[in-house]
Amino acid sequence: MPIPMRLKELIRLIRSCKTAAEERAAVNKECALIRTTFKEEDNEFRCRNVAKLLYIHMLGYPAHFGQLECLKLIASNRFMDKRIGYLGAMLLLDERQDVHILITNSLKNDMNNSTQFIVGLALCTLGSICSPEMSRDLANEVEKLLKSANAYIKKKAALCATRMVHKVPELSEIFIPVTRSLLNEKNHGVLLTAVALITEICIVKPDTMPHFRRWTPQLIRLLKNLIMAGYAPDHDVSGISDPFLQIRILNLLRILGKEDQECSEAMNDILAQVATNTESSHNAGNAVLYQTVQCIMDIKAESGLRVLAVNIMGRFLLNSDKNIRYVALKTLQKTINIDSTAVQRHRNTIIDCLKDHDISIRKRAMELSFALINGSNVKSMIKELLDFLNRADHEFKAFVTLGIFQAAVKYAPDKKWQLDTILQMLKGGGSYVNDEVVASSIHAISEARDLYAYITQQLYSTLFADISKQPLAQVAIWSIGEYGDLFVAGAIEEGSHKINEDEVLDLLQSVLNDSITSFITRAFTINALMKLSTRFPKSASRIKEIVARYANSVDLEVQQRSVEYLALFKNYDSLRPGLLERMPCINRGDKAEATVTADATSSDAIPIATVSTGGGQASDLLDLLGDSLPPTQPLQPQNNNTATSDILSGNNPSVGGNALLDLLTSSEDSLMQPISTNPAPPKIAPLNVYDKHGLRIDFNFEKASNDANNVVQMILNATNSTSFPFTDFVFQAAVPRSFQLQILAPSGAVIPANNSGSITQVLKVSNPNKQNIRMRIKISFNVNGNTIQDQGEINNFPAECN
Amino acid sequence: MIRFILLVNKDGQSRLSRYYYNIVGEDRQNLERDVISKCLLRSKKECSFLEYQNMMLIYRRYMSLFFIVGVGGDENELSILEFIQNLVETFDRYFNDVITMNVEKAYMILDEMVLNGHILETSKNRVLAPIYATEKN
Numbered sequence A: 001m002p003i004p005m006r007l008k009e010l011i012r013l014i015r016s017c018k019t020a021a022e023e024r025a026a027v028n029k030e031c032a033l034i035r036t037t038f039k040e041e042d043n044e045f046r047c048r049n050v051a052k053l054l055y056i057h058m059l060g061y062p063a064h065f066g067q068l069e070c071l072k073l074i075a076s077n078r079f080m081d082k083r084i085g086y087l088g089a090m091l092l093l094d095e096r097q098d099v100h101i102l103i104t105n106s107l108k109n110d111m112n113n114s115t116q117f118i119v120g121l122a123l124c125t126l127g128s129i130c131s132p133e134m135s136r137d138l139a140n141e142v143e144k145l146l147k148s149a150n151a152y153i154k155k156k157a158a159l160c161a162t163r164m165v166h167k168v169p170e171l172s173e174i175f176i177p178v179t180r181s182l183l184n185e186k187n188h189g190v191l192l193t194a195v196a197l198i199t200e201i202c203i204v205k206p207d208t209m210p211h212f213r214r215w216t217p218q219l220i221r222l223l224k225n226l227i228m229a230g231y232a233p234d235h236d237v238s239g240i241s242d243p244f245l246q247i248r249i250l251n252l253l254r255i256l257g258k259e260d261q262e263c264s265e266a267m268n269d270i271l272a273q274v275a276t277n278t279e280s281s282h283n284a285g286n287a288v289l290y291q292t293v294q295c296i297m298d299i300k301a302e303s304g305l306r307v308l309a310v311n312i313m314g315r316f317l318l319n320s321d322k323n324i325r326y327v328a329l330k331t332l333q334k335t336i337n338i339d340s341t342a343v344q345r346h347r348n349t350i351i352d353c354l355k356d357h358d359i360s361i362r363k364r365a366m367e368l369s370f371a372l373i374n375g376s377n378v379k380s381m382i383k384e385l386l387d388f389l390n391r392a393d394h395e396f397k398a399f400v401t402l403g404i405f406q407a408a409v410k411y412a413p414d415k416k417w418q419l420d421t422i423l424q425m426l427k428g429g430g431s432y433v434n435d436e437v438v439a440s441s442i443h444a445i446s447e448a449r450d451l452y453a454y455i456t457q458q459l460y461s462t463l464f465a466d467i468s469k470q471p472l473a474q475v476a477i478w479s480i481g482e483y484g485d486l487f488v489a490g491a492i493e494e495g496s497h498k499i500n501e502d503e504v505l506d507l508l509q510s511v512l513n514d515s516i517t518s519f520i521t522r523a524f525t526i527n528a529l530m531k532l533s534t535r536f537p538k539s540a541s542r543i544k545e546i547v548a549r550y551a552n553s554v555d556l557e558v559q560q561r562s563v564e565y566l567a568l569f570k571n572y573d574s575l576r577p578g579l580l581e582r583m584p585c586i587n588r589g590d591k592a593e594a595t596v597t598a599d600a601t602s603s604d605a606i607p608i609a610t611v612s613t614g615g616g617q618a619s620d621l622l623d624l625l626g627d628s629l630p631p632t633q634p635l636q637p638q639n640n641n642t643a644t645s646d647i648l649s650g651n652n653p654s655v656g657g658n659a660l661l662d663l664l665t666s667s668e669d670s671l672m673q674p675i676s677t678n679p680a681p682p683k684i685a686p687l688n689v690y691d692k693h694g695l696r697i698d699f700n701f702e703k704a705s706n707d708a709n710n711v712v713q714m715i716l717n718a719t720n721s722t723s724f725p726f727t728d729f730v731f732q733a734a735v736p737r738s739f740q741l742q743i744l745a746p747s748g749a750v751i752p753a754n755n756s757g758s759i760t761q762v763l764k765v766s767n768p769n770k771q772n773i774r775m776r777i778k779i780s781f782n783v784n785g786n787t788i789q790d791q792g793e794i795n796n797f798p799a800e801c802n
Numbered sequence B: 001m002i003r004f005i006l007l008v009n010k011d012g013q014s015r016l017s018r019y020y021y022n023i024v025g026e027d028r029q030n031l032e033r034d035v036i037s038k039c040l041l042r043s044k045k046e047c048s049f050l051e052y053q054n055m056m057l058i059y060r061r062y063m064s065l066f067f068i069v070g071v072g073g074d075e076n077e078l079s080i081l082e083f084i085q086n087l088v089e090t091f092d093r094y095f096n097d098v099i100t101m102n103v104e105k106a107y108m109i110l111d112e113m114v115l116n117g118h119i120l121e122t123s124k125n126r127v128l129a130p131i132y133a134t135e136k137n
Helices: A007-015 A020-039 A046-059 A064-075 A079-092 A098-111 A116-129 A132-146 A151-167 A169-182 A188-204 A206-213 A216-228 A243-257 A261-277 A283-298 A303-317 A322-335 A340-344 A347-353 A359-372 A378-391 A394-411 A415-432 A435-447 A449-465 A470-489 A501-513 A519-535 A537-552 A556-571 A573-579 A615-624 A642-646 A659-663 A666-670 B025-040 B077-095 B103-113 B124-136
Strands: A687-692 A695-703 A711-720 A726-734 A740-743 A758-766 A775-783 A786-794 B002-009 B014-019 B049-052 B055-062 B065-071
Touching: A007 A020, A007 A046, A007 B103, A020 A046, A020 A064, A046 A064, A046 A079, A046 B014, A046 B103, A064 A079, A064 A098, A079 A098, A079 A116, A079 B103, A098 A116, A098 A132, A116 A132, A116 A151, A116 B124, A132 A151, A132 A169, A151 A169, A151 A188, A169 A188, A169 A206, A188 A206, A188 A243, A206 A243, A216 A243, A216 A261, A243 A261, A243 A283, A243 B077, A261 A283, A261 A303, A283 A303, A283 A322, A283 B077, A303 A322, A303 A340, A303 A347, A322 A340, A322 A347, A322 A359, A322 B049, A322 B077, A340 A359, A347 A359, A347 A378, A359 A378, A359 A394, A359 B049, A378 A394, A378 A415, A394 A415, A394 A435, A415 A435, A415 A449, A415 A470, A435 A449, A435 A470, A449 A470, A449 A501, A470 A501, A470 A519, A501 A519, A501 A537, A519 A537, A519 A556, A519 A573, A537 A556, A556 A573, A687 A775, A687 A786, A695 A775, A711 A726, A726 A740, A726 A758, B002 B025, B014 B025, B014 B103, B025 B049, B025 B055, B025 B065, B055 B077, B065 B077, B077 B103, B077 B124, B103 B124
Parallel strands: none
Antiparallel strands: A687 A695, A695 A711, A711 A758, A726 A775, A740 A758, A775 A786, B002 B014, B002 B065, B049 B055, B055 B065
């Protein structure tokens, strides 16, 4: 057996490979050699081989066959062996593997070793990979080490403890007493890690905060000493004494003072001192100032201090360093809720940032700009934002169009300006405008009674210039359909020639003929044509002929409409004028833009998704609204159609409020699946199963008391506490084979921001063997242009579920 | 807390990678590829911060090496920039030439500076003392 090569040689070998295939071959060859050596139980070169394996693992190749070797190295007496062994354990093992439990014993022994470096190794490894079980086993050992006289050991033990309390919050009780003495240390490493430990305990166990608040004076004193201290060579960075420790202390103060008036008052002086005395010529100083400002903004600070903070951020905004500007924009966004007048002063600088080269800065400036819009500055702000929209990256356009629309609705000084803005927004937004915004734009137009002809003319010209953008096309076509007669008859603008009926029909026909046009837009167009058949009586036969062409359309919705409208022409011609009358102003529910009431008497362009459990039920529903049209079939699902899927989606048991269903009487409960039909089912406490990235998923349980299959119904409720909506939310679950799982359709795919709404979904788990239910869940959703996916396992279902 | 630390050369190859949370195999490869391509494409005029999924990426270029740190939660971005500077200086002092560093030793130095995603020690002397001490044996 040749002597295995050193790590250096392997690295050189791999770097000299010119192609990926060559590299793979070299790696595979080396792995084979390593594997053989492992089998031969060679002690001498194990260390070297594991080191190479770690490098190979870092490159991305599988290396799990080295895990047991790491264990052997850890058990060895040589320091170098132990070191590589523990490193291997940290890199190759994670708490999901069973192998890591085997090192618990080695860890325990090594933590009692007389050599500080070996103790350090054990603490480092434990602090990197310990599982809840290991945490419970070894917490007492770690606590003992926290009391050691050796600063090197103490600091590592403190960070090891942070992981333990994160995994098992109850263990905080073990560590709280010893933290007191840690704060009296002189060693900066110990102080740094002690503050980290206290911070972690405060986060995982908020009820310990009153206890830690009593130490605020001590923390303040620590901070003060750092600021006033002279030059401390060990921890000085650009003239600032240990900025890392200062920042950590400020962070802890922020958490402690957040909800507490008394604690916040105590820190006022020191915060003012740090804010004014810290040099901002270097990044280190700016980092401390940034943290101070964050602290001031989060606690219950007095107004003078807040003004100081906003001024610092204002200075940052003018800094030539991009990083500083970015940080300022981010902080001001958080500030705007608390003190918007102070931020308004910097409005012009923020608007300039919209034109910055850097996409991160543009994004922050964009979000901040929307937050700054108010009644007095709306016209100038929207002008800038429309300009920004025309230049914006694709990922921003949807957000910007929505923002502009909301601002236009909320703050418009007059109706004409509002409609002009909406038109500009549609032009600039192109195909990135949300369906909800389209629906809401239509609503806004319908409200502007004196401006029908004007807006229709504007929309007509814009559509004439470009029929390819669906959102704009849909709004324009709706408007033309509804108000075409006013438009044709009305005054001419800007010396353009008078448009006649035929030209309007030509335009609509060209939309229908164009291959880019989506099916929804075609449906809009057919509706518009029908309305025009009563508004342009001379052209009724031409319209009939156009509509007839789509009786064979591939799309079900288009075909359906075409056939039904033809029937209207042929058999029910007398009903046509009445049915296609001008729509009354659309009534909105009090919820946000999302839902539009389906007034089924009008040929509303927005497709209606009906109950697929039976056409009979659907027609009952439509009868209730006094309509004589035959029931429409279920429509093919469209991705962003949350507005429409909310309507009449009786198939989805919406436990959360649904504006349309609010309109209907309670007799429609038969459309909704019964949530609980049994008298007095056993009450089971709800369970929070997921709480990350702002997404919170709770399960509510319901169980029939007498059920052969022991079915438990879980109602999932997903909420979103961030300031961006979650879209395309998908929840999947799997259970072990001994159970059966049925997942029903969710109430929607969008979770609105700021806990303003939720998605609900029903799961049914059948548990005939009465075992402990376990479930693996997988979630995915889009937020703010990014996709987030995650999975997890739920093992802690309440016992009453089983 | 720090989620990961990556050192890549200007061609996008990993020279050192350390993760402080559970991520394996395919996911890790994808993450690295994504992160590296995003950071390497940035121009000098752009700021050092990038929002990526639920993390913030903070990166800095030193000659031909990119240092990329991914952080979660409310970490202070400017302090992470300072940390990267500290890391570079520490590596520099030990290796004299950051490009051709010994991967094993690099891991050990990193472990003296960061534990479980939290910064452990910032004084270069204190970080390197144990490394020198254990080398003598």
